[in-house]
Amino acid sequence: MIISNLSLSCAHCPEGVARSTEATDAYEEVSGSLPPPSLSPTGHLVVAVCLGFIGTFGFLSNFLVLTLFYRYRALRTPMNLMLVSISASDLLVSVLGTPFSFAASTQGRWLIGRAGCVWYGFVNSCLGIVSLISLAVLSYERYCTMMAPTIADGRDFRPTLAGICFSWLYSVAWTVPPLLGWSRYGPEGPGTTCSVDWRTRTPNNISYIICLFTFCLVLPFGVILYSYGKLLHAIRQFYRCFTAFFSCSIPEQSSTLKTFSRVTKTFRSIRHEKEPQVSAAAPSTALPTPHSIHESSQEANHVAQSPTNQDCVVSQTPTAVSLKPKLILVAHYRE
Numbered sequence: 401m402i403i404s405n406l407s408l409s410c411a412h413c414p415e416g417v418a419r420s421t422e423a424t425d426a427y428e429e430v431s432g433s434l435p436p437p438s439l440s441p442t443g444h445l446v447v448a449v450c451l452g453f454i455g456t457f458g459f460l461s462n463f464l465v466l467t468l469f470y471r472y473r474a475l476r477t478p479m480n481l482m483l484v485s486i487s488a489s490d491l492l493v494s495v496l497g498t499p500f501s502f503a504a505s506t507q508g509r510w511l512i513g514r515a516g517c518v519w520y521g522f523v524n525s526c527l528g529i530v531s532l533i534s535l536a537v538l539s540y541e542r543y544c545t546m547m548a549p550t551i552a553d554g555r556d557f558r559p560t561l562a563g564i565c566f567s568w569l570y571s572v573a574w575t576v577p578p579l580l581g582w583s584r585y586g587p588e589g590p591g592t593t594c595s596v597d598w599r600t601r602t603p604n605n606i607s608y609i610i611c612l613f614t615f616c617l618v619l620p621f622g623v624i625l626y627s628y629g630k631l632l633h634a635i636r637q638f639y640r641c642f643t644a645f646f647s648c649s650i651p652e653q654s655s656t657l658k659t660f661s662r663v664t665k666t667f668r669s670i671r672h673e674k675e676p677q678v679s680a681a682a683p684s685t686a687l688p689t690p691h692s693i694h695e696s697s698q699e700a701n702h703v704a705q706s707p708t709n710q711d712c713v714v715s716q717t718p719t720a721v722s723l724k725p726k727l728i729l730v731a732h733y734r735e
Contacts, residue, residue, distance in 0.1 A: 439590045441508065447592065448505035455498030462491035478560035482538050485564045489530040497524040504592035517594035521585030522575055525595060529571035529616050536620035536627075537563040543627035546634060574616050583608035 439447065465487040469475050500520055504510050510517060541563065578584050578596060583605045586597045596612065597605055632642065644650060 439508070444505050444508045444590070444592070447590075448502055451498055451502040451505055455494050455502060458490055458498070459494040462487040462494065466491065478557050479538070479541070481557060481560050482534060482541070482563060485567065486531050486534045486538075489527045489534070493524060493527045497527070501593045508590075508592070510587060510591055510594070517587060518579070518585045521594040521596065522579060525585075526571050526575040529574060530567050532616065532620050533567040533570050534564070536623040537567055539624045539627035543630055546631055571616075574612060577608060 466484060469480060469484050497520060500512060500516070512520075541559070581604075584597050584600075585594055586599075587593070588595045588598060596609070598609065
């Protein structure tokens with residue numbers, strides 16, 4: 401009865417109070433529960449400005465990444481393909497999610513009803529999990545590449561495509577259940593965005609929240625920590641300095657060169673095998689002919705008569721050392 405009288409009395413309320421009542425009714429229409437404390441008009445304006453900046457910057461930066469990948473063939477590598485998948489998911493968030501929350505923040509209430517709230521919650525939850533799972537797959541791929549005895553083929557896109565498909569299917573598998581009755585999507589925060597229902601404390605909802613937190617946050621975050629932790633431990637040119645930085649000491653000097661990763665060693669070995677083997681010509685054992693001895697003596701006399709040639713001989717590069725036997729032969733002839 402008190403709520404009914406409050407609703408009737410608000411018919412003659414100022415515009416700000418009437419807008420607050422509209423936001424309350426919209427929230428109850430979407431979620432069927434009491435609304436949380438709403439932000440002030442200034443708070444909604446600050447949120448709208450932040451969302452506008454994030455959405456614009458996210459769209460431009462990710463669109464630039466996709467354009468560069470499409471324009472330049474040199475960027476089409478397996479690792480960059482995984483980065484393109486992450487950029488695509490972030491770009492879709494900027495297109496399919498941020499504009500609606502931005503518009504809702506400018507008005508202080510959700511604008512597209514319950515169906516739009518469910519759609520917004522599903523799309524943004526799915527794309528967010530795609531980015532997180534893709535980062536976990538990317539870190540594990542880097543770990544396998546460095547720890548494997550042989551380097552992965554830079555032209556084989558099958559493992560990367562498999563990782564991308566796994567990321568998207570895994571995300572869809574964990575964001576579809578709320579559409580089928582295991583938990584639900586509803587408003588969150590001040591009522592201008594929608595996500596998984598974090599407020600309802602029922603066994604059905606709590607069980608989904610626990611599983612979502614475990615398999616879509618703790619598990620991928622653990623994979624990232626494990627993979628990059630192993631990489632840091634493998635690169636000991638970096639691990640010793642890292643520990644010395646926190647202990648305020650001088651890093652120990654190692655007597656062996658074990659700081660290079662296996663990937664670097666494999667690159668060097670492959671490059672060494674591909675480089676042409678140039679062998680130095682063996683010195684000739686044939687006896688000099690009178691004609692060659694005469695030419696050599698003339699050349700030696702020319703060198704002796706030139707005042708600037710002495711400096712040139714001193715500043716010869718190591719590649720000119722092969723001329724030394726020729727000069728010795730000339731000196732022997734003059735004796």
